Amino acid sequence: MNPIIKVENLKAVYLVREGTIKAADGISFEVPENSVTAIVGESASGKSTIIEAMTKTLPPNGRILSGKVLYNGKDILTLSNEELRKIKWKEIALVPQAAQQSLNPTMKIIDHFKDTVEAHRVNWSHNELIKKASEKLKMVRLNPEVVLYAYPLQLSGGMKQRVLIALALLMEPKVLILDEPTSALDVLTQAHIIQLLKELKKMLNITLIFVTHDIAVAAELADNVAVIYGGNLIEYNSTFQIFKNPLHPYTNGLINSIMAVNADMSKVKPIPGDPPSLLNPPSGCRFHPRCEHAMEICKKEKPQLIETENGAQVACYLYKEGGR
């Protein structure tokens, strides 16, 4: 399948008083059109930084040092603000992390839709706006007659998340990026949001990219998984292969740390140690201090992402380019 987005050697940092936080350190991956890609990793591994850099929405102390983000062959990172404004929401829409709190409590949901339309300088009449907003709310299984005229406080967390997805779909983007779409929701509501995203993917032929710290959510929803550790992409493969044959010791650890409902607790193995500091990351492979397979070279040189014989991509000295 053709890649709709191609990320090449993306490096992004945050400038803080103590120095530079190397949060996305040379990330490269491709997103096939009409696929679902999960960006997975522990908290503070750099997942949000990657998608914020990709969409040029980093906070003021964030800097993109290098790289390309090709959307249909065009580098998003080199676009002017005006060109970017044309692409955002109409081509690529982002639902940021904890976006539910970004809904203005003093504004009805209809006004949030109005604001979005105004921000994109679209000339829709009031009736057209109601029609389009209602259509999108129905797509996310909400009743527009109730929700359009409600205030955010009158909606549950799951309903607010659906509203945000409806807002993101308003301009009919080809790519929808969601940062932790299921976190901060109870387990049942999480399952409903996952089901909804699956339905939207089928209904709209849209490309989805989502960030999650929960590899079990990736298993449910994604076609492909990009595993991030300490600001590096350490494995990329189809979801099926990631679970059937995880290559990187960290991916293996993530999968072994999943607690299934009927889990035998003795088989659940948390990954020992703590995630690395991105202010002063470990030399070589950033996972080496926690890795039971670490060799001398892992402490000294950063492993590059290589493609194995089976087409998996992994950054680990246990594997060789084109090897098993």
Ligand SMILES: Nc1ncnc2c1ncn2[C@@H]1O[C@H](COP(=O)(O)OP(=O)(O)OP(=O)(O)O)[C@@H](O)[C@H]1O
């Ligand atoms: N605005 C900022 N200023 C300074 N450091 C930041 C900023 N935003 C994020 N960081 C740091 O950058 C690193 C990567 O953060 P990021 O939010 O990308 O990780 P994440 O994997 O998305 O984590 P989470 O799931 O907790 O959101 C972390 O060390 C984080 O503390």
